[in-house]
Amino acid sequence: MSHPIVPQKTYILVFLCLIGLTILTTGVAFIDLGAFNTVAALVIAFAKMSLVILFFMGVRSSSGLVRIILIAGFFWFALLVAFTMTDYHTRTWTPVPQAWSSGAPPTHP
Amino acid sequence: MTDAESHAEKGMAHQFEDLDQQHDADMLGIWVFLITEIMFFGGVFAAYAIYRWMYFSAFDGGSHILDIRLGAANTIVLLGSSLTMVLSVRAAQTGNRRSTVLFLIATMILGGIFLGVKGYEYHQKFVEHVVPGLDWAPEGKTLALLAPGGVQHAQIYFIFYFAMTGLHAIHMIIGMGLLLWLVLRARKDAFTPHYFAPVEVVGLYWHFVDIVWIFLFPLLYLIGGRY
Amino acid sequence: MSTATLEPRVHAPRNYLNADYGWKSWLFTLDHKRIALLYLISVTFFFLVGGSFAVLMRIHLTEPQGALVQPETYNKLFTLHGVIMIFFFLIPSIPAVLGNFLVPLMVGARDLAFPKLNLLSWYIYIVGGMFTLYSAIAGGVDTGWTFYTPYSSTYSNTQVTAVAIGVFVTGFSSILTGLNFIVTIHKMRCPGLTWFRMPLFLWSMYATSLIMVLGTPVLAITIFLLALEHLFHVGIFSPALGGDPLLFQHLFWFYSHPAVYIMILPAMGVVSEIIACFSRKRIFGYSIVAFSSVAIAVLGFLVWGHHMFVTGQSVFAGLIFSLLSFLVAIPSAIKVFNWTATLYKGSISYEAPMLYAMGFIGLFTMGGLTGLFLASLATDVHLNGTYFVVAHFHYIMVGGAVMGYLGGIHFWWPKISGRKYPDMWAGIAAVIIFIGFNLTFFPQFILGYLGMPRRYAFYPAEFQVLNVMSSAGATVLGVGYLIPLIYLIWSMRYGPIAEPNPWGATGLEWTTASPPPTENFAEIPVVTEEAYAYGPKEGSGD
Numbered sequence: 023m024s025h026p027i028v029p030q031k032t033y034i035l036v037f038l039c040l041i042g043l044t045i046l047t048t049g050v051a052f053i054d055l056g057a058f059n060t061v062a063a064l065v066i067a068f069a070k071m072s073l074v075i076l077f078f079m080g081v082r083s084s085s086g087l088v089r090i091i092l093i094a095g096f097f098w099f100a101l102l103v104a105f106t107m108t109d110y111h112t113r114t115w116t117p118v119p120q121a122w123s124s125g126a127p128p129t130h131p
Numbered sequence: 132m133t134d135a136e137s138h139a140e141k142g143m144a145h146q147f148e149d150l151d152q153q154h155d156a157d158m159l160g161i162w163v164f165l166i167t168e169i170m171f172f173g174g175v176f177a178a179y180a181i182y183r184w185m186y187f188s189a190f191d192g193g194s195h196i197l198d199i200r201l202g203a204a205n206t207i208v209l210l211g212s213s214l215t216m217v218l219s220v221r222a223a224q225t226g227n228r229r230s231t232v233l234f235l236i237a238t239m240i241l242g243g244i245f246l247g248v249k250g251y252e253y254h255q256k257f258v259e260h261v262v263p264g265l266d267w268a269p270e271g272k273t274l275a276l277l278a279p280g281g282v283q284h285a286q287i288y289f290i291f292y293f294a295m296t297g298l299h300a301i302h303m304i305i306g307m308g309l310l311l312w313l314v315l316r317a318r319k320d321a322f323t324p325h326y327f328a329p330v331e332v333v334g335l336y337w338h339f340v341d342i343v344w345i346f347l348f349p350l351l352y353l354i355g356g357r358y
Numbered sequence: 359m360s361t362a363t364l365e366p367r368v369h370a371p372r373n374y375l376n377a378d379y380g381w382k383s384w385l386f387t388l389d390h391k392r393i394a395l396l397y398l399i400s401v402t403f404f405f406l407v408g409g410s411f412a413v414l415m416r417i418h419l420t421e422p423q424g425a426l427v428q429p430e431t432y433n434k435l436f437t438l439h440g441v442i443m444i445f446f447f448l449i450p451s452i453p454a455v456l457g458n459f460l461v462p463l464m465v466g467a468r469d470l471a472f473p474k475l476n477l478l479s480w481y482i483y484i485v486g487g488m489f490t491l492y493s494a495i496a497g498g499v500d501t502g503w504t505f506y507t508p509y510s511s512t513y514s515n516t517q518v519t520a521v522a523i524g525v526f527v528t529g530f531s532s533i534l535t536g537l538n539f540i541v542t543i544h545k546m547r548c549p550g551l552t553w554f555r556m557p558l559f560l561w562s563m564y565a566t567s568l569i570m571v572l573g574t575p576v577l578a579i580t581i582f583l584l585a586l587e588h589l590f591h592v593g594i595f596s597p598a599l600g601g602d603p604l605l606f607q608h609l610f611w612f613y614s615h616p617a618v619y620i621m622i623l624p625a626m627g628v629v630s631e632i633i634a635c636f637s638r639k640r641i642f643g644y645s646i647v648a649f650s651s652v653a654i655a656v657l658g659f660l661v662w663g664h665h666m667f668v669t670g671q672s673v674f675a676g677l678i679f680s681l682l683s684f685l686v687a688i689p690s691a692i693k694v695f696n697w698t699a700t701l702y703k704g705s706i707s708y709e710a711p712m713l714y715a716m717g718f719i720g721l722f723t724m725g726g727l728t729g730l731f732l733a734s735l736a737t738d739v740h741l742n743g744t745y746f747v748v749a750h751f752h753y754i755m756v757g758g759a760v761m762g763y764l765g766g767i768h769f770w771w772p773k774i775s776g777r778k779y780p781d782m783w784a785g786i787a788a789v790i791i792f793i794g795f796n797l798t799f800f801p802q803f804i805l806g807y808l809g810m811p812r813r814y815a816f817y818p819a820e821f822q823v824l825n826v827m828s829s830a831g832a833t834v835l836g837v838g839y840l841i842p843l844i845y846l847i848w849s850m851r852y853g854p855i856a857e858p859n860p861w862g863a864t865g866l867e868w869t870t871a872s873p874p875p876t877e878n879f880a881e882i883p884v885v886t887e888e889a890y891a892y893g894p895k896e897g898s899g900d
Binding site: 144145146147152156159160163164166167168170171172175177181182186263264265281283284286290298 | 537546
């Protein structure tokens with residue numbers, strides 16, 4: 023299964039978009055958007071990655087199997103982050119036992 | 132004519148029935164390898180995410196030590212190398228041996244520039260004494276930037292800076308070796324429009340390494356902003 | 359039954375064993391069958407090394423104050439026993455020996471997709487093994503195979519870096535093997551071999567490969583970070599510098615829990631093949647069993663926190679992991695039900711492979727059910743860190759995986775070696791192993807319930823009887839393992855010559871000679887029937 027031959031212009035156009043997005047993300051860093059700075063940076067990075075994957079890596083014309091494999095890879099990474107984060111975010115949801123500072127049993131906070 | 136001879140299309144290995152099957156297998160193989168790389172880098176990205184959430188101001192402070200312009204320029208250099216890489220694959224696909232080789236060399240040059248800049252940045256970290264485990268003694272302006280978030284927790288940021296960019300650099304060096312191997316093979320006419328899988332495979336690897344940097348740049352250099 | 363007559367193969371037909379001679383033809387081979395034998399020799403070596411450490415431990419534990427070694431040495435024994443058995447025996451065993459040998463044959467191909475990567479896998483495994491052996495010789499490691507931080511990364515002064523390199527390197531052997539299997543199964547099935555006509559062994563190899571490919575890289579990066587901390591005295595997981603030891607555990611168990619499914623899924627695949635052949639029946643519920651293999655692989659990634667219920671993980675996360683751990687037991691149970699249904703009204707014969715397979719079903723069930731005690735938060739608080747856990751995982755890994763491995767070795771031995779082994783001794787050994795195994799590990803359930811902690815070099819005097827029982831069992835088990843080692847090697851020279859299909863089994867590997875020629879098949883086969891087409895299909899379900 024061979025990919026169709028993509029015109030050089032397409033690749034160059036994608037490259038220019040990538041440069042533009044790089045300049046954009048660098049520029050946004052100089053503006054105070056609070057927590058949204060991180061979101062913006064990640065969204066732009068995601069867009070750049072998608073351009074590289076779809077065009078430079080040829081996934082636009084790839085088989086379904088390749089796409090499933092790619093999605094699986096990202097999904098598994100997301101599982102690792104999500105489940106681990108769940109632990110950290112919920113550590114304060116239940117009472118944490120106090121240290122035994124005296125002979126008396128601990129009381130809940 | 133034996134079975135082997137009738138199957139002896141250029142570049143075909145004996146365990147395959149035809150070049151198409153071999154090409155399919157090669158492509159599937161590199162994509163499966165790339166998801167192992169997603170999980171490999173994913174582990175350190177996950178650890179980074181946890182610590183950034185726990186010690187945001189320390190990471191913020193650490194990020195301000197990095198040179199944002201150098202990082203951005205290096206990002207563009209690496210993106211350029213991805214362009215030359217895909218143009219090389221395209222040249223191989225169209226049977227253009229000269230362009231294949233020239234674009235491969237261009238990719239190597241751009242990759243070399245990236246590594247050179249990275250080396251300079253590492254050197255700067257030693258100058259500023261912010262290398263955990265080897266030379267950690269921030270002072271003056273550097274210390275002033277790190278102090279608000281906690282100097283101790285800032286060490287964690289720099290550990291991740293070196294670990295993540297270091298692993299990325301190792302992957303790039305391996306990539307440079309692969310590119311050199313391709314140049315040598317291409318010059319000996321190893322590739323045809325029907326068989327250029329090695330160029331494609333290295334190309335996919337190179338693009339992956341580029342994507343890792345696409346995320347490393349904002350995550351390491353652009354934390355918190357510069358306003 | 360064979361008599362010990364010497365049957366020289368002076369004019370043996372050309373096969374993969376006699377195709378070429380000399381050490382170079384073995385060490386530089388690209389033939390998957392020869393690579394499988396290279397692995398067979400290496401994993402057997404590591405099994406003996408890991409087993410020796412176990413023997414020393416069981417001798418030591420015959421006395422409440424310890425009979426043999428200092429506590430510091432005891433810590434090194436259980437660490438190296440774990441590291442070697444898990445990374446250098448259990449994980450490679452079935453995939454790298456039986457998988458490498460059989461996957462191309464079962465899909466009807468001439469070799470795996472990437473023969474050079476296959477050979478590289480073996481060399482990587484050997485290099486990793488050398489680093490680990492070095493760490494043992496240079497003083498050992500005392501952190502436990504789980505390398506919990508900050509002890510392993512900051513405080514231990516044992517050979518942590520060497521063993522970390524060993525495990526890191528060997529992980530890539532696993533990754534490349536898995537990659538090879540995935541591509542081979544997707545792209546190199548012969549004409550007519552659709553996914554649902556594949557033998558279940560191939561489904562289990564595929565599911566195992568998914569885990570190898572998705573999980574092992576995370577272990578690699580975790581070990582890398584651990585080594586960084588140990589070498590450069592930086593604080594990634596060390597609380598003194600603001601690091602979180604639990605983060606290490608999350609990253610470590612993200613791989614190491616699915617790793618146990620890498621160890622058991624191949625054995626389940628072997629059992630499916632053996633049960634079908636020796637009941638002369640199609641596996642009941644073939645597609646359900648196939649899907650359950652993939653389900654185990656996927657669900658197995660979602661349960662790792664059950665190793666961390668008592669180490670500081672949030673109770674809420676513990677709740678989620680507990681629920682998922684109960685769910686992952688379901689596909690395993692489905693397999694046990696399907697195997698049982700296959701046996702029902704089957705035409706059963708009790709050759710050695712079948713004895714191992716039946717032993718597997720019983721022991722795996724016990725091990726699996728005891729896992730549920732541990733998956734339950736409340737009971738885990740009491741049982742975690744005790745011998746109950748040790749017994750649980752040995753029931754699965756030894757009673758399950760090792761018996762599956764031995765069953766597979768016996769089932770495919772005629773194909774691999776071209777010889778038959780003496781069935782009487784094989785049966786005796788299987789029974790001795792079963793008895794020795796239960797005598798070794800059942801007392802450990804009781805010990806754990808009574809509160810004896812694991813990884814302790816001494817224990818209260820009232821536990822001595824059970825410990826001595828366990829050590830006695832270990833002796834029997836050891837004898838049981840040595841017997842096949844002897845007769846299998848013996849059979850390679852003196853065993854009766856095997857025909858292509860001595861068991862009358864279905865499957866493409868049985869359609870070619872025993873041993874197969876280097877190119878596997880004279881002509882690539884074409885498959886026209888379903889898997890396990892054993893005679894009339896009464897009650898076969900599906």
